[in-house]
Amino acid sequence: MAEKTIMLACSAGMSTSLLVSKMQAAAKADGVDYKIFATASSDIDHQLNGESKPDVLLLGPQIGYMANDIKKKTDKVGIPMAMINMQDYGMMNGEAVLTNAEKLLGDK
Template sequence: MAEKIIMLACSAGMSTSLLVSKMQKAAEADGLDYKIFATSSADIDHQLAADPHPDVLMLGPQVRYMANDVKKKTDKVGIPMDIINMSDYGMMNGEKVLQAARALLNDK
């Protein structure tokens, strides 16, 4: 089982798929055993109720309008949530997004 689970959520879960693979490569290069996956924003509730649920949720910039509602849900289950930096997302910078997720996990 992975040490940490990072969930990325966007409109359909498709645009974050490339970012997931880049983050996974960065995690492996750093010797981290992380499960990183992308899903649609419609699947957030299901994933938060799953066992095990994600340790951190990163929202794609295109669904930033959902941040307040999603934050309430992640607070209920006790996991950190943030919006992926638009520049890092646009450049598909897996290393930077991984660093942001690790900062939320206090796993620097």
């Protein structure tokens, strides 16, 4: 069973899907077990208020304009949130994005 849940969100949840695969590979190589998934920005509210809400939320650069509004929602439910570094996102650098998520989780 996964220790923590990391949620990535972008416009439609499709462009972050490849990044999720890269992050899962990096987690496996590091010997850690995380549930990592991607979703559309329109699904964020549902995920944050569901019974299996994530432990951290990372936003794709293309929805950066939504960050302030989403941050208010994540603060309200006690979930850390950050933007994915644009260069790491563009390069699909799963290891770097995973490391940033772990910092938010307090795991590194």
